[in-house]
Amino acid sequence: MMELPPLKLCLNNVVVGWREEAIAFAWEHGYHLIVNSDHRPFHYQVGHQEVKSEWFDNIYSLGMSGLLPVPFDVATLALEGPYLKVVTQGNTKVLVEAKSIHIFDMDNFNGLEAEEVIADHKVYDMFDITQGSRLGADFTLLSRDTLIQSIKFVTSNRIDRNTDGDFKDIVVRSIIPDADLKSFDFSETVVRILVERKLKEHNITSTNGAPIKVNHSYRHITKNKFYVDVVGTLDPRIVLHG
Numbered sequence: 001m002m003e004l005p006p007l008k009l010c011l012n013n014v015v016v017g018w019r020e021e022a023i024a025f026a027w028e029h030g031y032h033l034i035v036n037s038d039h040r041p042f043h044y045q046v047g048h049q050e051v052k053s054e055w056f057d058n059i060y061s062l063g064m065s066g067l068l069p070v071p072f073d074v075a076t077l078a079l080e081g082p083y084l085k086v087v088t089q090g091n092t093k094v095l096v097e098a099k100s101i102h103i104f105d106m107d108n109f110n111g112l113e114a115e116e117v118i119a120d121h122k123v124y125d126m127f128d129i130t131q132g133s134r135l136g137a138d139f140t141l142l143s144r145d146t147l148i149q150s151i152k153f154v155t156s157n158r159i160d161r162n163t164d165g166d167f168k169d170i171v172v173r174s175i176i177p178d179a180d181l182k183s184f185d186f187s188e189t190v191v192r193i194l195v196e197r198k199l200k201e202h203n204i205t206s207t208n209g210a211p212i213k214v215n216h217s218y219r220h221i222t223k224n225k226f227y228v229d230v231v232g233t234l235d236p237r238i239v240l241h242g
Contacts, residue, residue, distance in 0.1 A: 006085075006093035009069055014084065014096055016077065017104030019222075020055050021241070025102065027058045032067045034086060034096075035059075036074045037107035042124045042220045044154055044171060070094050078110045079235055104241045106228075113232025114240065118178045119225040125191045126220070127170040128158060131213035132206035135168045141198060147186060148194050149173045166207070170195065170214060175224060188216045 015026040018037040026033040043053050062068050073089040083095040103109065106116050129135075133156060141151040150173045155165040172191055180186045192214060199212050206212065228242045 006095045008095045010097045013100045014098040015102045022104035023058045034070050102239045114230045118223050120177045122222045122224040123174045123176050124220040125172040126217040127214040128217050130215050132210040133167045134206045
């Protein structure tokens with residue numbers, strides 16, 4: 001199969017990153033953005049409503065303004081001579097000649113003499129309420145537990161008849177040290193046990209008095225606190241945003 005030549009672009013400023021900070025920075029300054037990861041910030045959406053998220057809004061605005069020069073699904077990035085070489089998962093190659101490269105996230109960036117050192121992660125555990133989900137208004141339990149920060153009761157997006165939003169599910173927010181991310185003591189099972197304990201402590205039941213039973217649905221993990229360790233000499237075009 002004949003390989004197509006790479007697409008070449010000449011830009012003044014390029015932002016590399018996927019978190020809210022990178023997207024907001026690119027939009028605020030009118031810079032081109034390369035989203036270098038499939039990771040996304042946590043976003044809970046109810047039903048088929050319009051997506052209401054600053055992240056999605058800014059991505060949409062950047063796209064409509066022609067500031068997303070590379071398709072999503074970026075596989076690798078690297079500096080190659082005067083270019084920032086971007087290769088997508090479909091093996092499309094884009095060579096970007098840029099005066100400044102603002103790096104917010106180093107995901108899939110090869111060959112940099114710097115690395116991210118992650119201290120902890122922001123973790124969201126989603127729980128389906130399988131019994132006693134009719135709870136009325138949304139509310140949040142704050143916790144001083146060493147693991148759980150908050151237990152938020154949100155309108156369930158699993159129940160078709162939930163037009164009034166009375167039926168709830170649970171989003172638990174935690175901060176987990178990087179070294180403990182795979183430890184059982186910080187696992188979904190332990191979070192579920194702590195949630196069930198909090199429900200009993202606060203005597204939370206459904207509107208008809210039924211006890212609440214929960215089932216873990218999924219876990220979303222995003223790096224939280226981190227810093228960049230520079231181990232060599234960086235290309236003068238690189239601007240690091242830690």
